[in-house]
Amino acid sequence: MEWYSNLDFLLKIYWLIAIIGSLVFTVVILLAFIGGDADEFEDLDSEIDADSGIGFQFITFKNLVGFFTIFGWSGIACLEAGLSKPLAIVISIFSGLVMMSIMAAMFFFMRKLSDSGTLKYKNAIDAIGEVYLTIGANRTKMGKVSVRVQGALRELDALTDSLVELKSGTIVKVLDVTNNGILIVDQTRKPIEPIKQHTYEITDNSGGL
Secondary structure (H helix, E strand, O other): OHHHHHHHHHHHHHHHHHHHHHHHHHHHHHHHHHHOOOOOHHHHHHHOOOOOOOOOOOHHHHHHHHHHHHHHHHHHHHHHHHOOHHHHHHHHHHHHHHHHHHHHHHHHHHHHHHHHOOOOOHHHHHOOEEEOEEEEEOOOEEEEEEEEOOOEEEHHHHHHHHOOOOOOEEEEEEEOOOOOOOOOEEEOOOOOOOOOOOOOOOOOOOOOO
């Protein structure tokens, strides 16, 4: 604490950002490569990212963590090297943006790999799912739906021909799939009901024993 208190004000900010960013960055990377994207981070991404449905997402929680991590460490390196404060700020911002671009590309290709391969989008037809990101009415805005395809729950791009938008949490049915893998969905017309089992009583009309 004594060492930190003796630092210049700008250097204190850089060190604080670098340490916090590095800790969160480590957790994000471990979750991404070991257990996949955590649901909490995906929820934050859907709130931060304004382009619902575009595959390449630049401004997301994960990418912002990468930005601040490199921003902090590059700023420290510049100031320790004796560069002026304005130049250090410019270099650290540029380095952070480069890191954001690298992470955006990395997670984009990771998602492409997970969605490709044996996945056949036509198998999603008639499946029941839930809207994850709001879908615009009459195909005006692409959204996402959570739907089970080939035994796995997936989040896929979706459009609708409905005249009203389908908001998050709406239960939908997949009606069709476009050639580029976009689901065409609509709100279910009736609730999903359990299959009723009919029982029959066997009667003996012979009159015998």
